[in-house]
Amino acid sequence: MTIHIAQQGDAAVKPCNHDYQVNCGNCRLNGICLPLALESDDIQQLDDIIQRSKPLQKNQHLYREGDHFQSVFAVRSGTLKAYKTTDDGREQVTGFYFPGEILGMDGISNNAHASSAKALETAAICEIPFVSLERLSALMPNLQRHFFQLMSREITEDQQLITLLSKNSADERVAALMLSISGRNARRKLSATQFRLPMSRVDIGNYLGLTVETVSRVFSRMQKMAVLRVDNKEIEILDPAGLRSMANLGS
Amino acid sequence: MTIHIAQQGDAAVKPCNHDYQVNCGNCRLNGICLPLALESDDIQQLDDIIQRSKPLQKNQHLYREGDHFQSVFAVRSGTLKAYKTTDDGREQVTGFYFPGEILGMDGISNNAHASSAKALETAAICEIPFVSLERLSALMPNLQRHFFQLMSREITEDQQLITLLSKNSADERVAALMLSISGRNARRKLSATQFRLPMSRVDIGNYLGLTVETVSRVFSRMQKMAVLRVDNKEIEILDPAGLRSMANLGS
DNA sequence: CGTGCGTTTGATGGCAATCAATTTATGTGG
DNA sequence: CCACATAAATTGATTGCCATCAAACGCACG
Structure with a gap:
């Protein structure tokens, strides 16, 4: 049995036979994934x-x-x-x-x-x-x-x-997403302040209920305020405290 | 062990000792509740x-x-x-x-x-x-x-x-909620077209990411279009098909 | 080097929020 | 039961945020 991969309209699958020897015991993610809390x-x-x-x-x-x-x-x-x-x-x-x-x-x-x-x-x-x-x-x-x-x-x-979609402004939504990604990076022992966004502006906007243009404007604004450094998909959080206050989140 | 009821600021609890003899076997909701699918x-x-x-x-x-x-x-x-x-x-x-x-x-x-x-x-x-x-x-x-x-x-x-909050207009959101409540009533063998809203306009607006005023305006509009009859909390769906097309939902 | 996609920036408009006032329900004490 | 007080809902006028429309820019790719 293999992973069910829908192929219509997708790029051709390149076979790749190395690196399959991972198991849950030696996976470096087992502290945050399913195996957590198992003997x-x-x-x-x-x-x-x-x-x-x-x-x-x-x-x-x-x-x-x-x-x-x-x-x-x-x-x-x-x-x-x-x-x-x-x-x-x-x-x-x-x-x-x-x-x-x-x-x-x-x-x-x-x-x-x-x-x-x-x-x-x-x-x-x-x-x-x-x-x-x-x-x-x-x-x-x-x-x-x-x-x-x-x-x-x-x-x-x-x-x-x-709650984010219902109550927060465009600035707050984008700030919250940046903080979420930052936190999830930290959980994996990666930098909480510097990372590459894997998704496009369209995806960010779509997720946050905003248009691409708005997302782009928010990034520009945050850069002007020296909260973030934005270089295309590369993000650096310059002022974490400022970003948090900008996010204005509950909990 | 009893239900944990937070009481600070709440109305005094009136004791009530009847009607506690319900059990899952004779509960008329057992077809849609947890017991569903149990011997x-x-x-x-x-x-x-x-x-x-x-x-x-x-x-x-x-x-x-x-x-x-x-x-x-x-x-x-x-x-x-x-x-x-x-x-x-x-x-x-x-x-x-x-x-x-x-x-x-x-x-x-x-x-x-x-x-x-x-x-x-x-x-x-x-x-x-x-x-x-x-x-x-x-x-x-x-x-x-x-x-x-x-x-x-x-x-x-x-x-x-x-999705509703992110993609749909005020009209669509309210229509979707009315349809949801209607469907849930039907599941309990109650009228799908006539019911009393248990929640206030504030709660509806809050749930749907809208202000009270907007919710009220949408209801007025729907009444004018003869899709709904609205009498305070009493709702009658006059044109279910129209309401559905107004909701414009996915799935 | 041109093509195409993703991103950025600008100008304009619309929908719903906000502010304000009135009407209608709900509840309480005399 | 009614008068009053308070809360909930409706309606109108105005504002503001973000969507929409439009265009330019940068970058990857053939």
């Missing part, structure tokens, strides 16, 4: 159900809205975006997924994926068949609890976004 | 862990943001709203909960409730201690799956709201 022999069992396959190329889909739901996925490297398509053809980006994060959980309720997921850059993925995960969860209380927590976190993050 | 002896076990206590009065809190998380809750009668408070004091309503629906799942991730929940009218609640639910879930695959599905549905509904 080493439990990790082995989890590892046994996880499928790894060739990396996704940029713009390839991991799954599409409406696809039969079979697995959730962990990002090992690269970044993905999840998005829904409204029936008048517009897109709504519902989330970005960085290494160590889990996606696909919105497919559980209807046995069909409620959103599409595509790679923003080359990405390595761990596939976790859901029936196996359910079976293991029933046997390993820690795993069950951890997965409940992951789903709950997805809910709280979506609610955070709801 | 009758499994239902008995679920019933044993569920706590029922005196009804919540209007404006009383079921739990508050930051409270220690201990249980999820099912609504047996009445309506609740969930909301977050931003640190500059504003509220964001994140959901309305009708009979048969489950709330409180956003508290799992941090062992603390991520939002507050208060009754919009007198409400009867079933409390489901989470540790017991976890234990039972490990023993009953159907229950585990059903609860995963409930959480997943919460995620997809939040994503629906995200």
Whole structure:
């Protein structure tokens, strides 16, 4: 069984046979990913159900809205975006997924994926068949609890976004996203102040309920205020405190 | 052990000792609530862990943001709203909960409730201690799956709201909410075309990212277009097809 | 070097927020 | 039960933020 990759309209898949020997035990993300809070022999069992396959190329889909739901996925490297398509053809980006994060959980309720997921850059993925995960969860209380927590976190993050979209200005939304990315980098022991945005301005705007032009203007403004240094996709946070006060967030 | 009811600032609780003999087996909501998909002896076990206590009065809190998380809750009668408070004091309503629906799942991730929940009218609640639910879930695959599905549905509904807030006009948002309430009424075998809104205009606007004035104007407009009949909180959907086309939703 | 895409910047307009005032519901004490 | 007080909802006038329209710029690529 391999990762289900929708191929219509996607770039051809380049075979790649190295670097498949990763396992949960030696993965450097196991402190923030699913294996967190498992004993080493439990990790082995989890590892046994996880499928790894060739990396996704940029713009390839991991799954599409409406696809039969079979697995959730962990990002090992690269970044993905999840998005829904409204029936008048517009897109709504519902989330970005960085290494160590889990996606696909919105497919559980209807046995069909409620959103599409595509790679923003080359990405390595761990596939976790859901029936196996359910079976293991029933046997390993820690795993069950951890997965409940992951789903709950997805809910709280979506609610955070709801609040952002409903209550905050364009400046605040962009600032909040920069802080979120910064924090997630820090969790992976990367720089919290300097990073490269994996997504386009269009995606940022779409996620934040803004147009590209507005996003661009906000970046310009922040640069003029010396809060951020923006060089295309390269971001440097010059004034973290200023950025936080600009974000003006709850919690 | 009783329901944890925060009482500061709330109306005094009137004791009420009748009507506590409901159980999951005879509850008329068991076709849409947690017991769904359980065998009758499994239902008995679920019933044993569920706590029922005196009804919540209007404006009383079921739990508050930051409270220690201990249980999820099912609504047996009445309506609740969930909301977050931003640190500059504003509220964001994140959901309305009708009979048969489950709330409180956003508290799992941090062992603390991520939002507050208060009754919009007198409400009867079933409390489901989470540790017991976890234990039972490990023993009953159907229950585990059903609860995963409930959480997943919460995620997809939040994503629906995200899309609504990000992409739709005031008219579309209000239309979508009316359709949502209509559908949820239908699920409970109530009228899909005639109902009483349990929440105020302020709450509606807050939930939809609009001001009270805008909500009121939209209702007036819809009434003028003969799509809705609005008499304060009494709503009649005169033209369901028109309302749907007005909502202009994805999926 | 031209083509195309992503990004930036500028000018204008529209939708919903804000401010303000009135009307209608709700609730309370005499 | 009515008079009063308070809260909720409606309607109107004006403002402001961000979308839209338009054009130029930079960069990657063939």
